[in-house]
Structures are given as structure tokens and as C-alpha cells.
Amino acid sequence: MSGPADSPFSGTFREVDHPPLKGEGRTANGGPGWGGSHAANAEALPPPPGPLTRSDLPPPGGGEVLLSIENVSLSFGGIKALTEVSFDVAAGEIRAIIGPNGAGKTSMLNVINGFYHPRQGRITFKGRTRPAMRPYEAARGGIARTFQNVALFRGMSVLDNIMAGRTLRMSSGFFWQIVRFGPALAEEVAHRRKVEDIIDFLEIPHIRKIPVGRLPYGLQKRVELARALAMEPDLLLLDEPMAGMNLEEKEDMSRYILDINREFGTTIALIEHDMGVVMDLSDRVVVLDYGRKIADGTPDEVKRDTKVIDAYLGVAR
Numbered sequence: 001m002s003g004p005a006d007s008p009f010s011g012t013f014r015e016v017d018h019p020p021l022k023g024e025g026r027t028a029n030g031g032p033g034w035g036g037s038h039a040a041n042a043e044a045l046p047p048p049p050g051p052l053t054r055s056d057l058p059p060p061g062g063g064e065v066l067l068s069i070e071n072v073s074l075s076f077g078g079i080k081a082l083t084e085v086s087f088d089v090a091a092g093e094i095r096a097i098i099g100p101n102g103a104g105k106t107s108m109l110n111v112i113n114g115f116y117h118p119r120q121g122r123i124t125f126k127g128r129t130r131p132a133m134r135p136y137e138a139a140r141g142g143i144a145r146t147f148q149n150v151a152l153f154r155g156m157s158v159l160d161n162i163m164a165g166r167t168l169r170m171s172s173g174f175f176w177q178i179v180r181f182g183p184a185l186a187e188e189v190a191h192r193r194k195v196e197d198i199i200d201f202l203e204i205p206h207i208r209k210i211p212v213g214r215l216p217y218g219l220q221k222r223v224e225l226a227r228a229l230a231m232e233p234d235l236l237l238l239d240e241p242m243a244g245m246n247l248e249e250k251e252d253m254s255r256y257i258l259d260i261n262r263e264f265g266t267t268i269a270l271i272e273h274d275m276g277v278v279m280d281l282s283d284r285v286v287v288l289d290y291g292r293k294i295a296d297g298t299p300d301e302v303k304r305d306t307k308v309i310d311a312y313l314g315v316a317r
Contacts (some may be wrong), residue, residue: 048151058095063126065105066267067112067235072121074107075289081107081116081305085293087286089235094261096278098289098302100311105271106148108288109237112269113145114138126234140168142234146241150220156211162198165230166191198226202256204258218249225256235258238270242277250277257281279303287311 011283063244067089072080082104087093097105110116117132124130125141133141144165152161199205202222207215213224221241228236241257242250254277260266276283277287279299285303287295289311295302 001131002299007251023047064091065089066126067269069108070122072108072111072118072123072126073300074104074111074116074118079148080232082111082288084121084292085288085291087293087296089267089269090283091267091284092261092265093267094257094281095267096282096285096299097269097271097288098273098275101313103288104289105288106239109145109239109290110272112138112235113143113237126202136168139231143230143237144231144233144235144238146221146228146239148222148240148243150217150224152212152220152224152227155211157209157211158204158215158226159199159208161223162195162226163191164232165227166195168231176227193229198229201259202226202229204290217244221232221249221253222256225253226249229260234267236266236268236269238272239273240273242272250274254281275303 024206051240066086069088070086072082072086073084075078085104086259087095090218095144096238097103097108105211106117111118114133114135114137122274124131125143130141135145151218153164156164199208204219204222207219207223212220221244223240238257240252245253256268257268258281270281282299284297285295285299285302286293287305289307294307294311295305296303
């Protein structure tokens, strides 16, 4: 894809690797999936004829609205972070939120998962209009999140960090978890199996016992994604998942995002500054500028919108 000659997005679009089909092996001895098994004698399918982008994939199924944002406004004293912003996220899609620095993108994610409470507006998730809630309530409701700056337990191993994402799905009491006996032990084994599947899916078994603080930044971002996946969310919020990555790491992360969306059916809303990644991965894009929505549509529609081009080029108001 390419934009108009005067577009800030012109020439930046890059194809991402083809996400493996469900059941397709990543290696010669069979590829793991989330909750799947390792087929020792499975044969790897032949590689596809070429790289695949989001536009080549089937459209998201259902078309039902999973999340609806209606006239949301947020302010800090006299500073308006968001002003009457409205958009929706359909079940099964990858929805991008973009805009220049300071546009209100992260504030919007913070509103969605309960870190901030909007001054006005309505948020409907899974058909239920919710009151103000705390982040742990949003997590229980099926919303998982990654952050701009990696928020991991640096002294804990990769495995233990990801296991932390299973906490909300554990039902054993505190005492049984301490003694690790009876039902608590059986529950931990079951959750550990889920985590091991995620580790295999994201291709990080070689670092599973390493403390997170010793890992390079790109791998830390992958571990944070794994922890969010461990919650098995209905809606996954990704705040600049490619930040600080080199080209190869971005291509890997793009492939994982497509895999998560296509194979697991996870709905994804992401913030990203790499316009090539945004245009390749997203089904729809909403654009914010100075806390207001200035465009909403498909990647092709958005990249040709004059308001979007003006915002990124810094045209005088």
C-alpha cells in the first residue's frame, strides 16, 4: 500500500510475516498453540507463497460491537485530555487508535480499563453499560492491558511473571495456595500448563527461567504480552507494543498480534506510532488530535484524510 505523495504515511507501509494457520507447525516437530498440544510427529506445512498483511485475511466475524465509547470527556483541572470522543470496537477486529504525541491515546486506554474515570460519557462493554470501575474490575470483566513502559516484576522469572496473569482465574483459598496441596496443587498444575502453552506460542521457552530484568527490551515486551494473554481476555489493549523495537522485532510482534487475533479470536485495540504497522494490521483506525476525534474508518480511508495528514504534518491551526 502507498499513500498520496503529500501524505506523511507515504512509503512507510511494510508487509508482515504470514501468521501460521491453526494447526500449522512452527517447527518440524509440530507447533504449539494456546491450549493446544505438541504433536511430536506432526509435519510442518509448506511455507506460504509470500508475506501476508491484514488486508489479505478474512474480515472479523460477527460484526457485533464489543466495546462502545460514547461522548467521553476527560479533564485534569483545566486541561482537557479528551473531548466528546465516540467510537466502537467490533468483536474479533484489530482496532487502532493513532494520533500525534499528546493526542489523548493513552488517556483513552486508561478510561477503557478503569485507570481514569471520565467526566462525562458512557462506556458499554459486552452489551453492558458500566459505571465507573477500578482496573481489577475491568480485568475480571475480560479486559487485559500492556503498557508503554514495560510493567513487569523485574526480579521474577519469565514463567512467574506470566503466571501472575492467571491469578484472577485461580479459585483456591490463600491457605491452600501456601501449602500447595490437594485442590490448590491440581489447580496450579492446570494453570501452569496454560502458561507453558503461551510460552511456546510466543517462542520464548529458552528464557522461561531467566529473571525479566536481565532480558533485552524487545523480549520484555513479549513477556508482557504473554502475561496479558494468560488472562484469556475478550479485549486486549496494547499501548505502543512496538516501541523501542528494531525492524526484526517489530515484524515478530506483528506476526504474534495477527496470530492472537486470527487463531484465538481475541479482539485487539492498539496504540502505535509506526504507521506501517498500523496500516498493515488494523481493520479500522480512529484518529485523535488534541483530545478530539478527527477521523475514523478503514486504513485506506484514514491515510487519505486531509485532517489526518494536517495533524501529522503540523499544519498551522
